[in-house]
Amino acid sequence: MVFNTGEREAQSEKYPSLTDMISLEHEENSFRVELAVMDYALNDIVEFSYKLQGLDDNWIFLGNEKNLDFRNIPYGKYELRIRTRQKNENWSADYERLFITISPPYYLSIPALVLYSILIAVVSFILLSLYVKKINAEAQLRVKKLQLEQDGKLHMERMNFYTNITHELRTPLTLILGPLEDLLHEEKLSSKHKDWVFIVQKNANRLFSLVNQLLEFRKVESQYKPLVLGEGFLSELVAETVHKHAVANNNDRLEIICKIAQVDIKTNFDAEIVQMILDNLLSNACKYTASGTVEVCLRYEHETLSTCALIEVKDTGCGIAPEHLNKIFDKFYQVPRSVSQGTGVGLALVKELAAIHHGKITVKSELGIGSEFCVRLLTSAVVIPQNEPVVLLPEATMPSPGEGPQQLLLLVEDDRDLREYLNSVLCSKFEVIKAENGIEGLELAKSRIPDIIISDLMMPDMDGFGLLQELKGERETSHIPVILLTAKDTEPDKERGYALGVDSYLTKPISPQLLHRRIENLLSKQKSMYNKVLAQLSTQIKQDSATESINSPELWRENAFVQEFANLVEECIQDEVMDTATLANKMNMSQSTLYRKLKGLTGKNINQLVRKVRIQKAAQLLRSGQYNITEVSLMVGINSSIYFRQCFKEEFGQLPSEYQKKKL
Missing domain, CATH: 3.30.565.10 (Histidine kinase-like ATPase, C-terminal domain)
Known part of the structure; x- marks a missing residue:
């Protein structure tokens, strides 16, 4: 037998060794085996068959063909068996055998496999080490988290203890400061004793200030201190x-x-x-x-x-x-x-x-x-309206203690003495503007938009009923509470006044205490109206609240105004900056009038109300589940995600992500 191995560049011949074995390289896996008969006389009558044990276990008949061709034989060990017979006779029981070994490629050789095993072992060791480190790190993180939680609870318990003690201190301090104030006004007390009382009062006030400071510090640390602009x-x-x-x-x-x-x-x-x-x-x-x-x-x-x-x-x-x-x-x-x-x-x-x-x-x-x-x-x-004066404060001028922002009260009274008397009664708690008749009062009401109006009923030129009718008929002033002062205590007059929308009647002569109490009640009622009007802007309003607002004509009218403003804001809600002058122009009002109207209806200025509309719209979009938080923030005109989260938490008491999870 002769081996002819086919290679890419040349062919070579190989002969079996005495042990009937032959070794081939990986590139020599395509070869030919040539057979020959030793007796030339039998050359044409001898037939061959073979099988390559390890590749095919079936005998393959060759006839008179003397060449065996093998191509692309996989690497491994094979046994080539060849048997003969004369034509039309039985196959001989003996057969020739040849062991063929084809070497594997270098990347599948034993050294390569050993190297692969080493690499796999190293990688497995590294991965196992990293996994163990990860487990240990997670365990340490859990322990640290538990420790932080315990420390936080301990800190909160301490702060709650300090807060409770501080609150308890305020009661005895109040009982100390009150009698001290009375002692200082005692005329029979000697000057020496007054000095002592003054020292005690001074230190008690200082202690009271420290107590309040601790409470504020606790509020700030607990993040309960809001920013109220x-x-x-x-x-x-x-x-x-x-x-x-x-x-x-x-x-x-x-x-x-x-x-x-x-x-x-x-x-x-x-x-x-x-x-x-x-x-x-x-x-x-x-x-x-x-x-x-x-x-x-x-x-x-x-x-x-x-x-x-x-x-x-x-x-x-x-x-x-x-x-x-x-x-x-x-x-x-x-x-x-x-x-x-x-x-x-x-x-x-x-x-x-x-x-x-x-x-x-x-x-x-x-x-x-x-x-x-x-x-x-x-x-x-803040852009100051043209009719609002600029504040000039010289260096040497300081307001007295107790001065500060006060609610604006319009007093319309034709009797000069009574007007000045009521002014002296009310000026301690309110900023009072005065008018001598209904016409002047109406002009002041439109220009200043007061928080409350007190008017006499019987006046020249325009009486109280005429003033009331004009006030309730104007969009700018329809929300202002009105108290009518009258000496006519007849039922028809009261019915007419209530039909026109008067909020309260007071019969002359007037008790200052009763007047103050009535004003406080109306302003409290106005604050409750803030909540009802603002509730109409909320997407979570309850059905009974809606029914209540519809059944109240006054509240329905004022809510319609706020809703008109909200719809106007929604039309351009994607604008990051809304021009208040443009909004006021579309509402057919001056900027200052719109500001005071919204402030009187909702307790919020234009910017605060615009922000509320944005956040309520954002909540509606989040509940739909169609948009993520960033998209919603941009859709409502707030390009800062941090500012959006802050505003949303102030409105709903929770972050947008928490709100969205609860509503979906």
Whole structure:
């Protein structure tokens, strides 16, 4: 037998060895086996058959063919068996055999398989190690999470304990401060004893202030302190707070100065937060300044899209060492001093409050020279209507304590003496504007949009009924509560007044206490109307609330106005910025009138109501389940996802993701 191996470039011949074995490379898996008969005389009468054991177990008949061709035989070990016979005779029992071995390719060789095994073992070991590390890390994370939860619970229990103790302190403090106030007004008390009582009162007030400070700190830390923005002049609040501290200052060597720009601007700010910040900074400045000055400055920084108010409190006290400057805003941190210690809460509270107002606080200080605290608060300037005067506050002018934003009351009375008397009765709680007759009163009502109107019934030119009819017929003034003062106590007059929409009657002579009580009740009723009108904008309004609003003609009329405004907002809800002047023009009102009308109906300004409409629409889209939170935020015109989540949580008390999960 002769082997002819076919290769890509050349052919070669191989002969079996004495052991009837032949070895081929992987590339030599296509070959031919040539057969021959030793006796030439039998060459034409001998027939062959074969089988390649390991590839095919069947005998294959060749006849007189002497060549066996094999192509692309897989690597492995084979046994080639060949038997012969003469024509038409039986096959011989003996057969020739040849063992053929075809080597595997290099990548399937034993060294390669060993290498693969080693690699698999290494990879398996690495994966197993990583899995074990992952399990250990998850276990450590669970332990750490449980520990944090336990620490949080312990912290909350401690804070709740402090809060409860603080609340308990307020009752005895109230019982202490009340009698002390009475003692100070006791004429028979000697001057020496009055001084002692004054010292006790001063320290009781200080303790009361610390108790309130702890409560505010607890509220801020628990994230229960909301940011409630309102329009106003920041200079008024700053000047009032500084004046309060200046009056309470009994140190003759200390002077408290307030410096405010001559022309102030109207901005949006949280008056409560600003006052608490300023109170804490002024208290600290006065405490650590034995002599010299404490100066408070207010100025503004105007940026492209916002306005920032900067409140600076400078003192000439003992100052703070540089190594303590980075720690004074930490909770319960106290700077070592020779003077009396504090609680370490005030500056931490100031920092938290400034953060709530989207601001920050910085400090500069030198030992023996003094300190300067600067609070930078994000505000937004408000466009002042043309008929609203600009507030001018000279540096030396400060409002007296107790002054502040008051509700506007329109008093229409033709009798001068009675008008001035009622003004003196009401001016302590309300900002009073006066008119001598119904025509003048109607003009003032349209231009100023008061919170409540008190009018006489019998007046020249236009009586109370005529004024009432005009007020309830105008969109701008239809929501204003009206009290009619009259000496005519007949049933027909009352029926006519109630038919026109009067809210209350008072018969002369008038009791001041009854007048105040009636005004308070009407304003409380107005606040309840806020909730009902706002409920109509909610997509979750109950059926009984809707029925109640429909059955009330007055509420139905006012809700129609708010709903018209809401529909107008929804038409351009995808606009990130809505022009209030354009909205007012489409509502056929001036901007200031629309502002006061919506404020009187809902207790919210234009921007707050626009935001409410956006968020209610967002809730409706989230409940549909067709959009994700980012898409909904853009669809309602709020491009900042952080601001959208904040507004949504303020409206519904939960994040959009939580709301969507509950509603789907």
